[in-house]
Amino acid sequence: MTLLLADSLRCLPATSWDALSATDQPFLRHAFLSALEDSGSIGAGTGWQAAHQVLLGADGKPLAALPAYVKQHSYGEYVFDHAWADACHRAGIEYYPKLLGAIPFSPVSGPRLLGDPLAAAQLLDELTASLEPQGLSSVHVNFTDPAADALLQGREGWLERYGCQFHWHNRGYRDFQDFLEALSSRKRKQMRKEREQVAGQGIEFEWREGHQLTEAEWDFVYQCYANTYQVRRQAPYLTRAFFSLLAERMPESIRVVLARQGSRPVAMAFSLIGGGSLYGRYWGCLAEFDRLHFETCFYQGMAYAIEQGVQRFDAGAQGEHKLIRGFEPQITRSWHYLCHPGLRAAVADFLDQERAGVLAYAEEARTLLPYRQA
Structure with a gap:
């Protein structure tokens, strides 16, 4: 050998x-x-x-x-x-x-x-x-x-x-409301309030697979991704070309949720799916909205996992704030x-x-x- x-x-x-x-x-x-x-x-x-x-x-x-x-x-x-x-x-x-x-x-x-x-x-x-x-x-x-x-x-x-990381597990929930019923009353009310705050700002969400995004939309995805580094005065790890190559080579594994306020895209979260898990990888926004991060990165992914029958949602490496939203160590x-x-x-x-x-x-x-x- x-x-x-x-x-x-x-x-x-x-x-x-x-x-x-x-x-x-x-x-x-x-x-x-x-x-x-x-x-x-x-x-x-x-x-x-x-x-x-x-x-x-x-x-x-x-x-x-x-x-x-x-x-x-x-x-x-x-x-x-x-x-x-x-x-x-x-x-x-x-x-x-x-x-x-x-x-x-x-x-x-x-x-x-x-x-x-x-x-x-x-x-x-x-x-x-x-x-x-x-x-x-x-x-x-x-x-x-x-x-x-x-x-x-x-x-x-x-x-x-x-x-130690924090992952969310889909325990056969019928829908997001069924998941909420598994929480304590105070946490359930808090989560509902956060989601209502986002909806009250006129923001709606749309899920796309890799083959469903245009190059212009990939430009927006990359702009959001790069912005999360630029606000910290850091250079992004990934190049713009990476996203186009990935969409070309494995589009069936890509999931992107786009957040829009009216006709204007304002945020996105990029995920990959496979092996019974949804992996939230990158997110970014181009304007500040109250609670938008939690909705785009966590609640949308949890709801999508329930809808698609995905067993586990890994939303990234760190963040103790995930605990109160049901992500387990x-x-x-x-x-x-x-x-x-x-x-x-x-x-x-x-x-x-x-x-x-x-x-x-x-x-x-x-x-x-x-x-x-x-």
């Missing part, structure tokens, strides 16, 4: 890559990852260089793979290791470049080690042995699924890290292999303490959920 480092998904046919994944989660598809590369959202000048790890069999066919990137910084990952990099800098240890096994700019848990589990285990062993000869300080695999966790658990040198996992033994020992001690804090935080967060007590 041979470990191939693919600096672009152009090296691999889409059918070969997609066949390695046992899920229809959209973020793992060749179409999604190649759109990031071909649009210039990652690549030269971005600090992200594709370095997909692919284990080939004797016949040259892929047996296992890890979508991966050589990183020159720690932005766009959502598992924060800036403090580790700072400690290395003070100690005179080179932390960058590092290797990241993840979906760029997408804090979404799912398969990371694709293909046959035995082949994936061999891929891991060959990968860690090759880090130092390549001048890489470490490898990090973010937002893993249980299958990857099982392969990494107990493997020499790998450190496990916990995080969900533990996420990432794994880290650090070549420097001193750094590895220090991080291991830190993660032991952090893990206890994350679990306590998630447990406390559950006490803030709005559901009626049995």
Whole structure:
């Protein structure tokens, strides 16, 4: 078997890559990852260089793979290791470049080690042995699924890290009102009031699939997306071309809700759908409206999931404000292999303490959920 480092998904046919994944989660598809590369959202000048790890069999066919990137910084990952990099800098240890096994700019848990589990285990062993000869300080695999966790658990040198997100679960609700009936009276009234405030401003919503948007409407979507960064004086991660490429390559996975005040579009939320989940990814507005963010990003997605029979709504990485709207704490996992033994020992001690804090935080967060007590 041979470990191939693919600096672009152009090296691999889409059918070969997609066949390695046992899920229809959209973020793992060749179409999604190649759109990031071909649009210039990652690549030269971005600090992200594709370095997909692919284990080939004797016949040259892929047996296992890890979508991966050589990183020159720690932005766009959502598992924060800036403090580790700072400690290395003070100690005179080179932390960058590092290797990241993840979906760029997408804090979404799912398969990371694709293909046959035995082949994936061999891929891991060959990968860690090759880090130092390549001048890489470490490898990090973010937002893993249980299958990857099982392969990494107990493997020499790998450190496990916990995080916490908030996801909404559709428990067979007939409609949004049926969901509201599951809440305490006070929370139910609060949610209704928020939705009424948005409706009272004359704002209406329309859901579209990827093939139903014109290029002019994609211009509006991108303008809204970019504005969320520009108001913080930051450059957006994604290019305008990414959205057109994605609409061309996987339109069936795209869901966009447009908010209009009369004939004027004022906001949008961009989501992907697949694997029994709706994934809210990007949002933006071009004017300020009271409670519009909550309606566009949360309530519209929840109502759509109920209508379409989708079981789970993942509306993004952070936000304790999701708790009072019914989003439940969900533990996420990432794994880290650090070549420097001193750094590895220090991080291991830190993660032991952090893990206890994350679990306590998630447990406390559950006490803030709005559901009626049995």
